[in-house]
Amino acid sequence: MQRRVIFDNKLLPYLLLAPQVAVTLVFFIWPAAQAIWQSVHIQDAFGLRSEFVWFENFEVILRDPNYIETLKTTAIFSVSVTVLSLGVALLLAVLADSKIKGARAYKTLLIWPYALAPAVAAVLWMFIFNPEIGSLGQLLNRLGLDWDYRLNGTQAMIMVILAASWKQVAYNFIFFLAGLQAIPRSVMEAASIDGAGPVRRFWTITFPLLSPTTFFLLVVDMVYAFFETFGTIHALTHGGPGKSTETLIFRVYQDGVVNNDLGASSAQSVILMVIVIALTAVQFRFVERKVHYA
Amino acid sequence: MATVDIRNVRKSYGPVEAIKGIDVAVQDGEFLVLLGPSGCGKSTLLRMVAGLEGITGGEIAIGGRVVNGLDPKDRDIAMVFQNYALYPHMSVFDNMAYGLKIRGIPKPEIQSRVAKAAEILELGRFLDRRPSQLSGGQRQRVAMGRAIVREPSAFLFDEPLSNLDAKLRTQMRVEIKRLQDRLGITSLYVTHDQVEAMTLADRILVMNHGVAEQIGTPLEVYQRPASLFVAGFIGSPPMNVLDGRIDPAGAAIAMPGGAVLPLAAPRAADAGRAVKLGIRPEHLALTAADAPGASSIQVELVEALGADTVVYGRLPDGESLVVRMAGLPACREGDRLTVAPQPGALHLFDADGGRRLAEA
Ligand SMILES: Nc1ncnc2c1ncn2[C@@H]1O[C@H](COP(=O)(O)OP(=O)(O)O)[C@@H](O)[C@H]1O
Ligand SMILES: [Mg+2]
Numbered sequence: 001m002q003r004r005v006i007f008d009n010k011l012l013p014y015l016l017l018a019p020q021v022a023v024t025l026v027f028f029i030w031p032a033a034q035a036i037w038q039s040v041h042i043q044d045a046f047g048l049r050s051e052f053v054w055f056e057n058f059e060v061i062l063r064d065p066n067y068i069e070t071l072k073t074t075a076i077f078s079v080s081v082t083v084l085s086l087g088v089a090l091l092l093a094v095l096a097d098s099k100i101k102g103a104r105a106y107k108t109l110l111i112w113p114y115a116l117a118p119a120v121a122a123v124l125w126m127f128i129f130n131p132e133i134g135s136l137g138q139l140l141n142r143l144g145l146d147w148d149y150r151l152n153g154t155q156a157m158i159m160v161i162l163a164a165s166w167k168q169v170a171y172n173f174i175f176f177l178a179g180l181q182a183i184p185r186s187v188m189e190a191a192s193i194d195g196a197g198p199v200r201r202f203w204t205i206t207f208p209l210l211s212p213t214t215f216f217l218l219v220v221d222m223v224y225a226f227f228e229t230f231g232t233i234h235a236l237t238h239g240g241p242g243k244s245t246e247t248l249i250f251r252v253y254q255d256g257v258v259n260n261d262l263g264a265s266s267a268q269s270v271i272l273m274v275i276v277i278a279l280t281a282v283q284f285r286f287v288e289r290k291v292h293y294a
Numbered sequence: 295m296a297t298v299d300i301r302n303v304r305k306s307y308g309p310v311e312a313i314k315g316i317d318v319a320v321q322d323g324e325f326l327v328l329l330g331p332s333g334c335g336k337s338t339l340l341r342m343v344a345g346l347e348g349i350t351g352g353e354i355a356i357g358g359r360v361v362n363g364l365d366p367k368d369r370d371i372a373m374v375f376q377n378y379a380l381y382p383h384m385s386v387f388d389n390m391a392y393g394l395k396i397r398g399i400p401k402p403e404i405q406s407r408v409a410k411a412a413e414i415l416e417l418g419r420f421l422d423r424r425p426s427q428l429s430g431g432q433r434q435r436v437a438m439g440r441a442i443v444r445e446p447s448a449f450l451f452d453e454p455l456s457n458l459d460a461k462l463r464t465q466m467r468v469e470i471k472r473l474q475d476r477l478g479i480t481s482l483y484v485t486h487d488q489v490e491a492m493t494l495a496d497r498i499l500v501m502n503h504g505v506a507e508q509i510g511t512p513l514e515v516y517q518r519p520a521s522l523f524v525a526g527f528i529g530s531p532p533m534n535v536l537d538g539r540i541d542p543a544g545a546a547i548a549m550p551g552g553a554v555l556p557l558a559a560p561r562a563a564d565a566g567r568a569v570k571l572g573i574r575p576e577h578l579a580l581t582a583a584d585a586p587g588a589s590s591i592q593v594e595l596v597e598a599l600g601a602d603t604v605v606y607g608r609l610p611d612g613e614s615l616v617v618r619m620a621g622l623p624a625c626r627e628g629d630r631l632t633v634a635p636q637p638g639a640l641h642l643f644d645a646d647g648g649r650r651l652a653e654a
Contacts, residue, residue: 186377193346194392194444195393
């Protein structure tokens with residue numbers, strides 16, 4: 001059903017929209033346009049002159065084997081963070097939704113990580129995984145695992161994936177729990193009378209009914225992993241050791257801010273933007289079809 | 295098909311006892327209605343039979359097998375919920391087939407069972423639809439269909455018609471009755487609606503505050519209510535209840551207003567006893583002022599229902615009295631009428647406790 005609001009004043013609707021439009025213009029359209037403009041220019045070392053170079057920046061980047069490596073790193077990182085944070089959050093939400101003692105306290109505790117600044121969270125993870133002083137780091141070494149994320153790229157990757165997922169679990173958990181609580185109890189009871197055990201009930205009733213939530217979170221988590229994990233990586237590993245935890249977003253920062261190569265950095269931002277838009281479009285096109293909106 | 299035996303069943307939620315020891319043996323193929331006001335424990339009792347609530351005390355047996363420790367799926371029962379509880383993401387066909395698939399019934403048999411149920415319930419055209427694309431009445435039928443295809447030992451219904459409008463409710467009531475007659479499956483049916491109870495039940499279990507006030511056929515419950523509670527709950531408008539005292543000879547009841555109502559059978563044993571006297575509105579009739587047991591009432595309100603008329607009046611001592619008469623109204627507000635109970639239509643209850651006095 002469509003509802004229309006009738007305004008007497010012709011100007012009022014535009015005035016009401018103006019703040020939103022202004023924010024979008026200043027914080028998204030303008031920087032995005034600038035990034036696109038810069039991505040087709042090369043600046044001299046002092047930033048005084050710039051030269052229009054068509055797609056040279058893009059060519060250089062896409063020919064760079066390092067950049068392809070970064071793409072792979074990003075894919076591994078993003079898929080892992082999304083799958084891990086969705087999976088863990090769903091498991092925790094199912095547990096919290098079932099009748100357990102102290103469910104309220106448990107729910108509140110689970111929501112806390114979301115309120116934590118990435119840098120603070122990163123320090124916490126360092127205290128856990130530091131090979132000399134971290135509780136888990138020490139334990140792993142005592143078990144003979146040779147744990148040092150500052151030297152071992154795979155270990156560093158595992159740590160940033162855990163840290164980035166951990167923060168997002170809290171967010172996913174809230175949505176999954178709300179989704180679970182929206183499923184009428186009697187539907188689950190009907191299924192158990194129909195003969196379905198807990199596992200089958202989960203896969204044939206709960207999971208399909210949660211699919212709108214899961215789909216929404218899939219998009220959100222993907223975007224989170226691509227864009228919003230910069231702080232976590234920056235604080236924990238600085239993209240290292242080597243370039244083993246350098247994701248696209250981290251490299252944009254590295255090239256643009258640290259190496260002052262604005263053209264390359266902008267071209268990368270544009271590529272990143274295109275990737276995320278494409279991913280979101282694909283998700284809406286193919287995944288949403290399988291989603292059951294009740 | 296099976297019997298359902300409920301033996302001294304209790305249910306506590308913490309310190310609160312919701313079911314305080316209920317005994318009833320439901321016969322094979324019988325339609326038992328659990329009737330009572332909201333919160334009296336009907337659903338709790340039904341859900342204990344289904345296995346959705348634990349049993350605090352006592353025993354429930356289905357088909358002679360004690361099911362206290364069994365999961366719902368192992369009790370061989372099917373249940374219809376008030377909100378239908380259909381699977382929103384499945385088609386009508388899949389809703390009905392779900393339980394059969396889980397039980398590993400071969401595909402062709404599932405097809406034929408669902409097709410048969412759909413035919414009985416006139417759902418054939420809707421098998422591909424989602425529940426959200428159906429009307430309330432159609433959803434109700436799907437819920438019934440899901441129960442039927444399972445061919446269970448017993449059907450459990452928890453207020454299945456409460457979410458329907460009045461007309462549809464009447465229609466579905468008739469269909470449920472027809473269906474149960476045809477399938478002959480033992481059924482437990484929860485409702486707070488006395489009309490549903492009276493029309494559907496082989497026997498009614500009237501519940502109040504977690505106890506069974508009376509178990510009997512609809513006519514028994516109507517004609518010989520076991521307590522003041524049952525008397526007030528069954529019948530519309532409800533039974534008139536007045537204070538009275540059996541006279542020293544045990545032959546009549548003296549009313550505070552001065553009227554003396556002769557008893558059909560003398561009750562010498564109860565002579566002088568204070569009683570609650572019940573008279574159904576339909577068992578009061580206009581009479582001459584000097585007829586035995588006559589009382590005069592002042593008419594306060596007249597409800598013309600067409601086929602009959604309900605008169606709300608007041609006795610001289612201020613007690614209210616409701617009279618139901620056949621046909622169109624023959625009186626108006628402010629009129630004085632003289633009424634008397636029909637012979638043998640008095641119900642006597644203990645003045646404290648409200649239990650029915652044993653027949654003389
Ligand atoms: N899960 C529960 N926890 C505590 N009390 C409950 C619970 N379920 C029902 N009750 C109580 O048990 C009583 C009977 O409830 P119920 O069987 O639903 O009544 P009815 O179906 O007759 O309306 C009510 O007083 C209700 O408050
Ligand atoms: Mg109920």
